[in-house]
Amino acid sequence: MEILMVTPYCFPEGSGLEAYVHDVADYLVGRGHGIIQVCASKGGTKMNSLGRMAVISFRPHLMVSNTPIRVGLVKEMLAICKKQSPDVIFAHTPVPFFADCAATVSRKTKIPLVLCYHAGTLYKRNVILDTLSFLYAHSLEKKTLHTAKKIIVYNHFLKENTLRAHKEKIVVVGPVVDSSFFSPQEELPGRSVLFAGQLSKAASWKGLSHLLAAIREIPRAHLRIAGDGDLMSHYQEEASRLGIAHRVQFLGSLSREEMPSFYRSGTLLVYTPTTQNDASPFVILESLACGTPVLTIDKGGISSLIRPGIDSVLIDHHGELQAAIRDTLQDRDLMARLRKGALETGYSLGEETGSREVEEVLLNVAHG
Template structure:
């Protein structure tokens, strides 16, 4: 029997794109509805995509004031869509927004995936926000989380069972490409993240500056590559200039997802210095590991779940540029440790975060829910 899933999710997110395409490729009928702009060429042609753009009166200067409640106007449209398509399951991604639509529609079964800021940041804004999150979770048939640590945070707002469904990595795509590897004489450090405060790129710049100060005389070909865009880009470029590392720091802008594999393979190490626990699962970390690249990560909860200290990377104190410098120095001086950590990291990803296994597990969840609701 063909399963029809109505996915409520941000259309431009790479996570939405990956889930929708992977499920469709495995015979699941996907109807996708979201309220963000998107590139249709990134989706399989057989996926029906419905734009839930906000009404004109709720865009522009009024958008911030309307906030999350804007989604209420979309409920009737979703109800009509359920009737038209004879939907089997609603699966909403992001508990504070699309989760609200799913909860208000009242259709069962209703699967709700938490993503991070929806359970870490949203409920602490006000009592109303907390109530909305609790309400959304209470209406779900089942709650899904990408990590155990985020599941624990979610349990503050619900007593429902929570299944763990990681954003895994296709290790047939994310793999070592030895022709792309950094020149053996040089040393390349990198990060691929949105340039926002929560990702702590400032501390990487400061740690890297100290590293260059100590070792640039020994090796002039030490580089830092930063992939990503964001509101802090201008200030980070300025900081690199102030620290005297601008000539050896490259801001690459936002890369296409298809270019990320080549990016990681051009590095010797990847560094992820996030400062907030809303970094609930280290997708970028396991992508780097899958390419055989050792990582340095901060001690935020989500990273500690995917990094085994001294095994596939080094965990350092958050907001600590000196600790980042020391970790970079250690990996720079010991190529054997770099290779050992990179190899261990790839095997760990293949064992725990293989994308195909993750997708099949979600399909098994759908099948079990439908059996229960027959």
């Protein structure tokens, strides 16, 4: 099977979406399928080829929040399809534009489209961006969802809520985590609270400000932050203003190779977004795969990824955050149980089941 895979960016650029695509692509190539990935790259237009996989990245002409836009992309993708004759188009959304161009190409070429939907919502509590998201959801995205033969999601929250109008074409697959890479270790973890995520305006909903405020009220807690972005200096100034700069370590952007050690270095990963954006945050899955418990919030599909009280702590709102962190860190018996549960979860996670389910969907659509 030949696959045209369309993503906003290509790993290691981007976020959890691109990491997911990277792991799925590795599996599919290992199964003998060919992949041409089309994406945006701030590094410029270029093509890289490795065995059965080629990556064609285009420099965006315009950025709207985190959305790359390139004039003439449909024409460029049509030329790729004419030359390579893919059996199926596999596009990833809801980052607008690239997936919508893929849907246009699907309609023009009759090559079937499979869509993978990664977010609980596009709304970020920003009047301008939310207005644009509303207009997009009721125009281009609506047409793209209609074009797709199948829509892949990671949990039932998306099926029953965000995408309920398209339930008949939705396939829920298991999580994809490279458990040979993100793997637990039996030794005792470090004593830090962890946060991983983009430190940008586009990702300000990930809840870091709430976490910094909570850390201020827990004198013995130290926080390690993995991530970079245009708000990094803002968060550093916020830590100084709160009087906790000496207890907060900003590590910057870490490579994929550095992330397992980062997850293993902490007692607890805290991830409490303020919106429903993240349908399946990969930082939670990766942390658990490394055996580190998680403290998170009941937003979007997050609760379906964890076992509260066994490998994680689940809060209902940010008003509970400070007490939840403090009480969890101070309760040695609870931490021991969570650590044991996280290790069990880590050993049970693996990319093969979820990737195999994705492969089955693509094969059925390509040859159906």
